Amino acid sequence: MMKNYLKSLLVLLLVNFAATKIVAQNSPFNCVEEAYLFQNNDVYSQNLASGNAVLDGINITPANINGVGYNSVDGYIWGSLKSPANTLVRIGANYQVDTYTVANAPFSYVGDVHPNGTYYLKSGGDGFYKVDLDPASPTYLTNIGTGTLSRSINCHDWAFNAADNMLYTVEKGTNLLCKIDPATGVVQEIGIVPILSGLNYTYGAVYFDVDGNFYVSANQTGTVYIVRQVQNLGIGSIISSNLFAYGPSSSSNDGARCPTAPVPQEDCTNGVDDDGDGLVDCDDPSCSGVAVCPVFSATSSGNDGGLESNNRLSQQISYRNFSRVKNNYKFSSLTARRVVKPQNYAARSSNMTLWDFIPMDVLENAQAVESSPSDLVDITNAVDVVSVDYVRDGASIGTLLALQTESSVYEHTKHICDRFTGAELLSVSNMEINENIFLKSVVKKPDGSQEFVASFSARLLPDNNFSVESHWNLDKFTQDSGFYNFQIWASTIDDLYKLAEEVLRLVEVQKPITSYNTSEAPPVFVRKVEYNQGEVHLDIVNIFSNVSTTLEGYKRNTETGSEEFVSQQIELNEYLNHVTFDAGALYDFGFRLSNQYDMTPDDVFVSDGTWGLDYSSQPYVSNFNVSQNATNFDPDVYGVERNFAIETSSNQDISVYRSLTPKFSGVDLSSHDAISFNAKGTGKLKVMLVKESIEAWENQMYTIVDLTENSQNFIINKNDFVNANEINDVKMIFFTLVAESNQTVNKTLEVTDVLFRSSATAGVEEEQLVNNKVTVSPNPMASSASFSFNSDTKSVYNFEVYDLFGKRVFKQSFEGVAGRNSYSFNKRNLSSGMYFFSIQSSNKQMKGKFLIK
Structure with a gap:
């Protein structure tokens, strides 16, 4: 199934790469950074730094290829063909294949080419033979001898290190790093590779880089390991080894690479993606156990x-x-x-x-x-x-x-x-x-x-x-x-x-x-997704050089709203792409990221925290509606998106909660020590902040305010709560209509513009006239502000705004209550600058000034 899937894809891939990869027929690879991973008769171009492999050639020969090696003399990759017998193949950069019959060159799973052009193929447990692949040699394409290893090795690939011209391999089962002198066949057991200790994988593809670092790929998992500068190791030496990357797996693996080409390495402490795999420092597997990067972490339950x-x-x-x-x-x-x-x-x-x-x-x-x-x-x-x-x-x-x-x-x-x-x-x-x-x-x-x-x-x-x-x-x-x-x-x-x-x-x-x-893994996928104030931020990984993707899905603006279809085309030109998608204010959004090659798409879901009814309140609520905020939040506050309204008939407490995150985890709000919101309704409202660090429900922070039929702005400092505490790990906000008797009562509640701010008075200029104080918050204002004051009686008030020339630019009447009052003013089309306000009733007048940013 996988082979058919990839075959149908190859034509599309070749069309995509044709514009950037034009080579003459049967031209050499020459010394490039890529490694070439052979699986049966398919070839992947593999980036060792990232582990990502792209299918470059499929069914390049009728029979399977193995024992492949890069020939530094002619720049081609050579391999052993399973049939017909005694057949070698020369593979060019466009995967054009030339076949050669070489006497006494049986099929081999283990092979590589010496820098002088001699092809070493392992023929059995302790035997090997050599084929001359130097085009300038009189014995070109002939078997030039056999040899015997000093001991039998159970291995599935070996490679030449250009730093010392020695062969290296890792033995299956023992995980011994073995150094082989190609001239004598003497095998040195340098020691067990520490990172492989206890494993029982088949290491079917091995490679070198210019520094003598040895790369070992495990067939079963596709994991690539590194053994550093093996030319400096002797028997009993301390072997430096580590994870390096996670690549594709295969039951039939073989690898070839130019041994004098560099492989980018990650510096694990500089905060930079040094090797270009999209992973920085400790996120890169090659940094596992290096510097400050941990080698072990507990999993979630x-x-x-x-x-x-x-x-x-x-x-x-x-x-x-x-x-x-x-x-x-x-x-x-x-x-x-x-x-x-x-x-x-x-x-x-x-x-x-x-x-x-x-x-x-x-x-x-x-x-x-x-x-x-x-x-x-x-x-x-x-x-x-x-x-x-x-x-x-x-x-x-x-x-x-x-x-x-x-x-x-x-x-x-x-x-x-x-x-x-x-x-x-x-x-x-x-x-x-x-x-x-x-x-x-x-x-x-x-x-x-x-x-x-x-x-x-x-x-x-x-x-x-x-x-x-x-x-x-x-x-x-x-x-x-x-x-x-x-x-x-x-x-x-x-x-x-x-x-x-x-x-x-x-x-x-x-x-x-x-x-x-x-199915295959998606070649284009979302690494990270975040939603904030109407924008969905995506980090998208793309293993191709460039690709066109389509984002399609359904979003809901609120918890009680209907679905809306969304579609957008996205062009990706990098390995790691940072994309901002303007989705508008939303509650949740499920979408699929498809790619132009019709390969496996990625499915993603993103959501804000949730407004919901306490399960014990649900039977008594006749209407629960969530709506979007009418105003935007200033950048210096922590805004809680969306408002709610309920209608209820009951003789018990009715509660609505808001989780601050989708998973109800705690949020550090220690830089915001007050909560502000507008509310109107019937009776008393209990406001509770639920902290992750407090276990007992009765010990959570709460306060109770009185509601009126007109909306009021409430600003509650953390110290004004019962059980006052730091708000460094708030998981939920709880709004509860308090039952004040055993009688069934019809009640309503509407809460809007919930936010956390630095304090109840920070940045606020207070004006006091005629023994009354008006608090303007925020001041300066960006788009709106609340004008709060206390009144001894219920009265009708006029709210008026004047510019610096004394011209009245706004007037509106509202009904005040006995107690705390709050009037919300939106700047509308007023320009930045200083303004004066007046709030007056039949027997009171309060004046002051405020700024608009």
């Missing part, structure tokens, strides 16, 4: 997983998150149930459940604890859910979330959820299990730690066998069918691979897997 908002689920998800906050629910792996490996582990069950697919004793020294988020069953299409966290030294190092569905695949995807909650998608590629590709991604969480993620689903077929599916897009899964769904994440790519491999083995134990249906 399965108890928190399984959801992202979408148009159908947004209110249910908000309800779930709200319930957890209100009930102070927190999962702890320290007190969670320990899962013990059952005696019938990995045995076929007559009554198959999700527990039959849970890996045990796969991750070394890890303890399994149950973290099942049972509340998913109530609000998603899952009928059963099991989650296990794998814990080592008190920290989770991996998680499996398993869910059973009956009529469709599980509708949550972790790569959407993570970006929705503020994470970054650093890379997307594939890994190979059971000779089938599965998608893997690397996610950077908001706290800076990283997770490696994979997901797939098993569908029970009518013949009682399993079909396994793995796709980036939910609409690619088989419709109208139930699934066993598996979402896996771990702190390392190797632990991810072990868990995924074991899950598939356990699936096979229960029922045979007779088919796989999988």
